[in-house]
Amino acid sequence: MTPFVLNSPGGFVRAGGVADLVVYLHGFRSSSKSVKAQKMIDVFDQAGFSSHLWVPDLPASPAQALALIEQQVDARLQSNPGMSLTLIGSSLGGFYATVLGEQHTQANVVLLNPAIKPYNDLQDQIGRKKVYFSDEEIEFVPAYLDDLKAMERSSLIYPERYFLVAARDDEVLDCDTMLARYRGAHQLHLLGSDHALSDFDEVLPFVKLAVGLQ
Structure with a gap:
């Protein structure tokens, strides 16, 4: 396994088990068909919690992406005001997960190489771009x-x-x-690996504990 350092202010295992709703947010130019998204779907399916997990395909527009997520979360909260929530975000999805985590302060948040200042990182991505793991394209405009x-x-x-x-x-x-x-925060610092987390299978046991899958 890739060497790592785990820094934690306390136990990072999610108390109370799997949240009522777990939202996985993919990265820029990615989709629900990404390797990590599909692995998370498989993990939840194998554990019998597939109905708890939602993996949306996010539009290129950040405002539309957040609105899509919020509509689903709000609809669930209306029917279950005490609903527990976990957000998982990869890269740009990690930025979104943080924005939403600060709006829903009861939520647990898991971040996989999250973007910190995507408005700087994505300046060279303006225009039409192919979506990975898909035949689709997106249009990323400066206003985003x-x-x-x-x-x-x-x-x-x-x-x-x-x-x-x-x-x-x-x-x-x-x-x-x-x-x-x-x-x-609880931090799993991998002393190697890459942006895509090509060794995600080795990271999965930690992620499972963080979302309450034991």
Whole structure:
């Protein structure tokens, strides 16, 4: 296994088991067909919790992406006001998961190499781009960068709700920036790996514990 350091303010296993709703948010130009998304679907299916997991395909527009997620979460909350919530986000999905986690402060949040300042990282992605794991394309326009910047949250409420997986050899995002952004969270610092977490099978046991799958 890739060497790692686990820093935790306490036990990172989610108390109470699997949340009523677990939302997996994929990264930029990715989809529900991504390797990590499909592995999460398989894990929840094998554990008998497939009905708890929702893996949406997110539109390119950040505002539309958040609206899509919020509509589903709000609909569930209306029918079950005491609903528990876990958000899992990869790359840009990790940025969205953080935005939503700060709106729903009861939620647990799991982050896989999350984007910290995507409005800077995605400046070279303007235009039509192919979606990975799909035949579709998206149109990413400059206004989306402003939308992302407007969503940014400067601090975290209850950082101990967050479980961060950060790869030292991420070739897209800076590992030290991730670790600093989520200071006070549970942190699995991989001393190697890559942005896609190609060794995700080795990381999965930690993610399963963080979402309450034991």
